[in-house]
Amino acid sequence: MRVLVAMSGGVDSAVAAARMVAAGHEVTGVHLALSKNPESYRSGARGCCSLEDSHDARRVADKLDIPFYVWDFAEEFHEQVVEDFIAEYEAGRTPNPCLRCNEKIKFTALLDRGVALGFDAVATGHYARLARHDDGSVTLHRASDVAKDQSYVLGSLTEDQLRRCIFPLDDVQKPLVREEARALGFGVAKKPDSHDICFIPDGDTQGFLSRHLGSEPGPIVDDSGVVLGEHRGHHRYTVGQRKGLDLRVPAADGNPRYVLRIEPASNTVVVGAKERLAVRGLSCVRTTWASGRRDGEWRGQAQFRAHGTPVGAVFSLADGQLQVTFDEAQLGLAPGQQLVAYDGDQVIGSGVIAEASA
Amino acid sequence: MTAYFDHAATSPLRPEARRALVECLDLVGNPSALHRAGQRARAMLEESRERLAAAVGCQPAEVIFTSGGSEADSIAVLGGWRATGRRRALVSAIEHPAVLGARDHGAELLPVTGEGVVDVDAAAELIDSDVGVVSCMLVNNETGIVQPVERLRGAAYKHGAWLHTDAVQALGHVPVDFRALGVDMLSLSAHKVGGPVGVGALIARRDVQPRAIGLGGGQERAVRSGTGAVALASAFAVAAECAVRELPDDTVRLGAMQDRIAAALTELDARINTYEAPHAPHIVNATFPEIRAGDLLFLLDQRGVFASVGSACRAGVHQPSEVLRAMGRSDDEAASTLRFSMGWNTTWAEVDELIDGVTRALDLARLAF
Numbered sequence: 001m002r003v004l005v006a007m008s009g010g011v012d013s014a015v016a017a018a019r020m021v022a023a024g025h026e027v028t029g030v031h032l033a034l035s036k037n038p039e040s041y042r043s044g045a046r047g048c049c050s051l052e053d054s055h056d057a058r059r060v061a062d063k064l065d066i067p068f069y070v071w072d073f074a075e076e077f078h079e080q081v082v083e084d085f086i087a088e089y090e091a092g093r094t095p096n097p098c099l100r101c102n103e104k105i106k107f108t109a110l111l112d113r114g115v116a117l118g119f120d121a122v123a124t125g126h127y128a129r130l131a132r133h134d135d136g137s138v139t140l141h142r143a144s145d146v147a148k149d150q151s152y153v154l155g156s157l158t159e160d161q162l163r164r165c166i167f168p169l170d171d172v173q174k175p176l177v178r179e180e181a182r183a184l185g186f187g188v189a190k191k192p193d194s195h196d197i198c199f200i201p202d203g204d205t206q207g208f209l210s211r212h213l214g215s216e217p218g219p220i221v222d223d224s225g226v227v228l229g230e231h232r233g234h235h236r237y238t239v240g241q242r243k244g245l246d247l248r249v250p251a252a253d254g255n256p257r258y259v260l261r262i263e264p265a266s267n268t269v270v271v272g273a274k275e276r277l278a279v280r281g282l283s284c285v286r287t288t289w290a291s292g293r294r295d296g297e298w299r300g301q302a303q304f305r306a307h308g309t310p311v312g313a314v315f316s317l318a319d320g321q322l323q324v325t326f327d328e329a330q331l332g333l334a335p336g337q338q339l340v341a342y343d344g345d346q347v348i349g350s351g352v353i354a355e356a357s358a
Numbered sequence: 359m360t361a362y363f364d365h366a367a368t369s370p371l372r373p374e375a376r377r378a379l380v381e382c383l384d385l386v387g388n389p390s391a392l393h394r395a396g397q398r399a400r401a402m403l404e405e406s407r408e409r410l411a412a413a414v415g416c417q418p419a420e421v422i423f424t425s426g427g428s429e430a431d432s433i434a435v436l437g438g439w440r441a442t443g444r445r446r447a448l449v450s451a452i453e454h455p456a457v458l459g460a461r462d463h464g465a466e467l468l469p470v471t472g473e474g475v476v477d478v479d480a481a482a483e484l485i486d487s488d489v490g491v492v493s494c495m496l497v498n499n500e501t502g503i504v505q506p507v508e509r510l511r512g513a514a515y516k517h518g519a520w521l522h523t524d525a526v527q528a529l530g531h532v533p534v535d536f537r538a539l540g541v542d543m544l545s546l547s548a549h550k551v552g553g554p555v556g557v558g559a560l561i562a563r564r565d566v567q568p569r570a571i572g573l574g575g576g577q578e579r580a581v582r583s584g585t586g587a588v589a590l591a592s593a594f595a596v597a598a599e600c601a602v603r604e605l606p607d608d609t610v611r612l613g614a615m616q617d618r619i620a621a622a623l624t625e626l627d628a629r630i631n632t633y634e635a636p637h638a639p640h641i642v643n644a645t646f647p648e649i650r651a652g653d654l655l656f657l658l659d660q661r662g663v664f665a666s667v668g669s670a671c672r673a674g675v676h677q678p679s680e681v682l683r684a685m686g687r688s689d690d691e692a693a694s695t696l697r698f699s700m701g702w703n704t705t706w707a708e709v710d711e712l713i714d715g716v717t718r719a720l721d722l723a724r725l726a727f
Contacts, residue, residue, distance in 0.1 A: 031674065033675045067660075069652070069656055070674025070675055113653070113726055116722065117653060117656060118722060
């Protein structure tokens with residue numbers, strides 16, 4: 001097969017590329033340039049879009065003796081990921097930019113361009129497993145290294161996309177990947193994992209948002225509308241947050257208060273008791289299916305963060321929205337968060353939280 | 359087979375230059391040393407200086423060996439400007455970054471017409487007695503278009519400004535005669551004419567003494583420091599001699615190949631930017647509507663056809679061409695433009711390979727757009 005490997009400059013995609021070469025595929029490495037000014041994004045060998053990362057990816061490709069190119073997706077990335085990130089916060093929601101990047105850049109823009117240029121598949125260094133079945137269908141599953149499992153950030157891919165994907169690290173534990181990289185003589189074997197948001201080089205998300213959204217003060221109120229304090233921009237808060245509220249008036253019962261919701265239209269942050277965070281059900285928009293739509297009512301698990309704990313729930317479809325009812329009430333779920341629905345280790349689909357119900 | 363169409367970036371080493379290089383590599387002695395070994399090395403360096411001077415129509419004492427074209431340009435523009443003590447410097451808007459970079463030091467730009475030619479009338483108005491250096495290349499490195507350097511001479515001379523030309527892309531492709539051009543300084547590079555990478559020269563009239571921009575022993579006329587690179591200079595001189603000797607022949611041969619490529623690409627709906635004005639015979643700069651230059655390059659690369667976008671690259675990403683922008687082209691046009699450049703060993707078989715490659719790759723590149 002002619003395989004395009006997305007090489008971030010990290011150890012995982014380096015080993016993924018090596019495995020594709022070892023498997024006998026015709027491999028081409030490509031690094032995604034996501035900033036018009038590569039110097040401006042995170043530097044210091046932690047990320048996936050800095051100048052050093054591009055260099056690291058190139059050196060791995062050199063060692064594997066495969067062709068290597070840098071493809072410029074800076075414009076797409078800015079429009080689809082950075083602007084969306086800001087807009088979501090502005091609307092009082094909590095987005096996941098890495099998921100968005102996978103959905104719109106890696107497995108849409110990159111995949112489409114690769115396929116158009118004659119490649120059969122795109123391989124990445126994600127920890128996830130694809131099962132290809134006799135009837136031609138493809139299903140997405142958690143990686144065998146559950147601690148590193150990244151199926152969540154791939155949760156919004158559709159079967160059409162998955163069919164063209166290869167995840168060579170499906171069966172391996174992270175320490176072994178580093179071992180493999182070391183054995184292959186890759187300089188990135190010791191490179192630390194990236195955790196930050198790549199377009200916020202200093203890691204200061206609040207500062208980044210304030211630069212784009214300002215610090216318009218607004219009220220912090222309780223559920224009955226009583227003003228308890230003032231905030232400097234609602235984007236500084238997320239649902240479930242307890243610290244940093246700086247409320248002048250203590251709660252009547254003396255218990256801590258949490259952000260319950262954000263009302264961007266009136267620039268208001270609503271706080272209340274922990275119990276009020278409890279959510280029994282959700283409805284999700286922008287629903288996607290990893291291997292075909294599931295109709296009717298079905299039991300599965302819901303996950304809300306990259307390495308969050310899956311929780312039991314019943315799912316159903318109503319008016320195109322995915323309805324979720326939890327077995328036990330959940331705390332701190334915010335609109336804009338991505339839900340990925342599993343059935344055991346299999347990814348069924350995803351949706352974006354529109355609203356929660358108590 | 360492969361087809362190499364990136365001579366304007368670097369040309370393969372000529373066998374004659376290779377021989378000269380290898381012969382001199384074992385030569386013992388620093389050419390500045392006073393003993394016999396040093397004297398022998400010095401003799402070889404001076405012979406190379408004389409041969410290069412003869413090839414480009416200047417006096418040996420006017421040859422200042424440098425590490426390459428970029429250093430020669432930097433010394434001419436920055437060093438020249440400082441030596442004159444004047445307030446202003448003018449460089450054309452389509453210069454190589456080694457000259458254009460003077461913009462960051464306060465140099466002003468000479469405008470360019472839509473045909474990609476430096477606007478001589480506008481230049482004449484800009485040049486006054488505050489201008490220390492005027493720099494305009496002889497052949498543009500992206501389009502191959504010949505620039506009106508001689509027509510800038512009058513205004514520069516009248517106001518006592520030094521006129522510099524970057525002749526890196528000109529040598530071997532159009533006549534380069536330092537005296538006949540009447541410029542004060544001229545930059546050359548060895549590896550664009552089949553010499554080795556790492557050596558070039560600034561030709562500067564004896565009464566034109568740019569300020570040194572680097573520290574050291576002042577080996578090259580107190581303008582450029584560093585131990586004389588005997589073997590590199592020797593191979594450079596040999597390559598330059600070959601290039602100049604073959605010029606009449608190459609003009610015809612490469613010119614015919616250029617016309618063939620341009621005609622074939624025009625058939626494929628490309629716009630040939632090189633043909634907007636008088637041009638050197640070794641470059642075809644073409645804009646292909648509705649494609650990404652990077653995609654076409656990639657598809658050609660897969661077929662073993664090596665081409666280029668011509669403009670600068672940063673971290674592997676092509677930057678929009680300043681040259682095409684200066685010609686008034688849109689970013690979209692600049693982003694769909696490729697440069698095919700030929701040199702001393704380009705063959706007709708390669709030309710066929712290129713045309714065949716582009717013809718086959720174009721549909722896919724349009725699909726991927």
